[in-house]
Amino acid sequence: xxxxxxxxxxxxxxxxxxxxxxxxxxxxxxxxxxxxxxxxxxxxxxxxxxxxxxxxxxxxxxxxxxxxxxxxxxxxxxxxxxxxxxxxxxxxxxxxxxxxxxxxxxxxxxxxxxxxxxxxxxxxxxxxxxxxxxxxxxxxxxxxxxxxxxxxxxxxxxxxxxxxxxxxxxxxxxxxxxxxxxx
Numbered sequence: 001x002x003x004x005x006x007x008x009x010x011x012x013x014x015x016x017x018x019x020x021x022x023x024x025x026x027x028x029x030x031x032x033x034x035x036x037x038x039x040x041x042x043x044x045x046x047x048x049x050x051x052x053x054x055x056x057x058x059x060x061x062x063x064x065x066x067x068x069x070x071x072x073x074x075x076x077x078x079x080x081x082x083x084x085x086x087x088x089x090x091x092x093x094x095x096x097x098x099x100x101x102x103x104x105x106x107x108x109x110x111x112x113x114x115x116x117x118x119x120x121x122x123x124x125x126x127x128x129x130x131x132x133x134x135x136x137x138x139x140x141x142x143x144x145x146x147x148x149x150x151x152x153x154x155x156x157x158x159x160x161x162x163x164x165x166x167x168x169x170x171x172x173x174x175x176x177x178x179x180x181x182x183x
Contacts, residue, residue, distance in 0.1 A: 038071035
């Protein structure tokens with residue numbers, strides 16, 4: 001039976017077991033499997049050369065080493081282009097946005113990985129929210145400036161209406177409060 005204290009206790013936080021997206025884990029695992037398959041292929045080729053031609057020289061060992069390094073280099077170039085390339089493009093687009101082009105959105109290619117697509121989706125949502133907030137802030141700033149000018153002009157008169165000024169300040173305060181609550 002649960003006591004009152006047990007009901008009021010907040011649940012324990014969920015510990016995340018991994019931090020890498022599954023798609024990225026799959027890409028890295030594929031890279032490792034392809035490298036191992038390339039190594040196995042080279043070993044089978046060297047065994048065939050030894051058995052068929054009777055070659056058993058140090059040159060064959062050097063061939064295996066260079067072949068394996070070549071396979072790793074090709075796989076590394078392919079996967080870095082596929083994984084790092086989109087982030088370099090996104091970095092360039094983010095520089096444009098940070099320079100002030102908030103109408104710009106990040107783009108994705110059909111062949112970009114799913115984790116890149118998700119990153120772009122959430123970043124574009126953030127930029128859209130920021131753009132909307134910026135527009136509303138500019139509208140609020142314009143309204144506040146206009147009202148302050150009107151109040152200043154009213155105060156410059158000899159017979160200003162305190163009640164009218166008070167009402168205008170209350171309306172202005174509500175607009176500012178509404179903006180702060182929204183964002």
